[in-house]
Amino acid sequence: MREDMAKYRRMAGVRPTSFRDLESPPHWAAYDAALELLRRGELGSGLERLEEALRESLDQAESCRADCQRPQDELDTGDVPEAAGDGREEEATQGGLYEAIAEHWVQVLRCRQRCSVDTATRPGRTSPVPDFVPDLLRRLQEAHAQVGNLSRAVENALSFLLFYPEDEAVLKTVDLYREQLGGDGADARPREDIRRLVQRSLWEKQLLFYAMEHLGTTFQDPVSARSPPVPLAPSTPTADVLRLEGVTLVQDAGQLNGSERVVLDGLLAPAECRVLLQLAQDAAGVGDGYRGRRSPHTPHERFEGLTVLRAAQLAEAGTTGRRGPRLLLTASERVRALTEAYFSPGFPLHLSFTHLVCRSAIKGEQEQRMDLSHPVHADNCVLDPESGECWREPPAYTYRDYSGLLYLNEDFQGGDLFFTEPDALTVTAQVRPRCGRLVAFSSGVENPHGVWAVTRGRRCALALWHTRAPEYTEQERAEAEELLSRLEQRQGEGSAEEGADSPPEPPEAPRRGRRVREEL
Numbered sequence: 001m002r003e004d005m006a007k008y009r010r011m012a013g014v015r016p017t018s019f020r021d022l023e024s025p026p027h028w029a030a031y032d033a034a035l036e037l038l039r040r041g042e043l044g045s046g047l048e049r050l051e052e053a054l055r056e057s058l059d060q061a062e063s064c065r066a067d068c069q070r071p072q073d074e075l076d077t078g079d080v081p082e083a084a085g086d087g088r089e090e091e092a093t094q095g096g097l098y099e100a101i102a103e104h105w106v107q108v109l110r111c112r113q114r115c116s117v118d119t120a121t122r123p124g125r126t127s128p129v130p131d132f133v134p135d136l137l138r139r140l141q142e143a144h145a146q147v148g149n150l151s152r153a154v155e156n157a158l159s160f161l162l163f164y165p166e167d168e169a170v171l172k173t174v175d176l177y178r179e180q181l182g183g184d185g186a187d188a189r190p191r192e193d194i195r196r197l198v199q200r201s202l203w204e205k206q207l208l209f210y211a212m213e214h215l216g217t218t219f220q221d222p223v224s225a226r227s228p229p230v231p232l233a234p235s236t237p238t239a240d241v242l243r244l245e246g247v248t249l250v251q252d253a254g255q256l257n258g259s260e261r262v263v264l265d266g267l268l269a270p271a272e273c274r275v276l277l278q279l280a281q282d283a284a285g286v287g288d289g290y291r292g293r294r295s296p297h298t299p300h301e302r303f304e305g306l307t308v309l310r311a312a313q314l315a316e317a318g319t320t321g322r323r324g325p326r327l328l329l330t331a332s333e334r335v336r337a338l339t340e341a342y343f344s345p346g347f348p349l350h351l352s353f354t355h356l357v358c359r360s361a362i363k364g365e366q367e368q369r370m371d372l373s374h375p376v377h378a379d380n381c382v383l384d385p386e387s388g389e390c391w392r393e394p395p396a397y398t399y400r401d402y403s404g405l406l407y408l409n410e411d412f413q414g415g416d417l418f419f420t421e422p423d424a425l426t427v428t429a430q431v432r433p434r435c436g437r438l439v440a441f442s443s444g445v446e447n448p449h450g451v452w453a454v455t456r457g458r459r460c461a462l463a464l465w466h467t468r469a470p471e472y473t474e475q476e477r478a479e480a481e482e483l484l485s486r487l488e489q490r491q492g493e494g495s496a497e498e499g500a501d502s503p504p505e506p507p508e509a510p511r512r513g514r515r516v517r518e519e520l
């Protein structure tokens, strides 16, 4: 369904306003319209819709809170104690009216606390838009400042600070506004609606924590702490990266019109690309990977994928040489180390999945093709192009932090990788694959991407995903390593056997890449 919608969106004459979600509460329509207007620079009407989104969402939260007052047995609070069997219900009614009142009140408070999360959760989603209200306030502050209404800007900034009193950037902005406003600045106060909201929520939390301490009830704050800001890509490559022999920076995030993305050349020598292409060929020959099935993304292509363990097993079975599987391990480690050095995310990266993937155009089925080889998506969240949000929840691979594509060839038609805005439509950069070229990027909403249709030939790449979570480290990797080492020991390093199953290599071309920006 999502892909169908994406297809309709790309059709000529179809506008974003052609789509309307009839189930959504009104604040979402106002919110989406506001973001779209602000994106287009229509500040006046954008501001109006932002205000409307905030007002409607506060109303929505209010009616959710009112619902919490319903008698307990009508509430689906998720954590009502079991009535049957444990005798607590009876004890509450017989043993003490006060306990019963307290229990009821705690349920009401818990339910009310969830209202802010429910309001920030789009229909059909399981997780809320992070920082929904603070983010609205921040946008209001920025938009008011842009239209020159500093007193409204400072009021919204002060309201934001009620949520995050130590936010340095906003504190500085408030100082600046106050300075510019002179005497009037000193009187500036947060908005009354937000002050009430925050004060009431804090008071309810206090009561819930009190009940936890003194009445033995439980409470888990549904509003989770703010996620840390995504670190920015360095504007110049790190010294470590430059020191890596033969690797050339082709385009940095700025040149790719985004953040946390990079194109590097020279990660594989032509001979190495050939070894990996041969491995893909050998695996396809025995119907491995996707067993020659059509692509999961398009009926016009065949898709073959090979994991590191399967590659090692093919070497063990003698279907392929062992150089390909070994290179799969070393090349992916090369990419991991480089990605970690380049982006310096502040935590170590582990490979969570390594996949040798080829996409082949199916002959005779390329006429008037309208679809993509790989529809636009983000790698660790479910992208919603309509709102521009990305839901870091299953079925997305939420633990992925950085993605890498190491390309192996260029002798095919179509198949360029492209990045878009979160609307999945506006292309911000394109990358032509070629042997040894790495495209690396952070896996979130900041990097939606897709692949244009492969209309002739076969396009092969090593697709890699990195994670900061050690528990998601690719298990098969260790098994593949063990299997290959045993095989290498048995056959002896660099033995004639290995030479026999692979063609003689031409003298290795220099690893140094060249700048190819003009070709992109």
Ligand SMILES: O=C(O)CCC(=O)C(=O)O
Residues within 6 Å of the ligand: 374, 379, 405, 416, 417, 449, 450, 451, 461, 463
């Ligand atoms: O092959 C490519 O260039 C991109 C593939 C991709 O985005 C993915 O597998 O998630």
Ligand SMILES: [Fe+2]
Residues within 6 Å of the ligand: 377, 378, 379, 403, 449
């Ligand atoms: Fe991807």
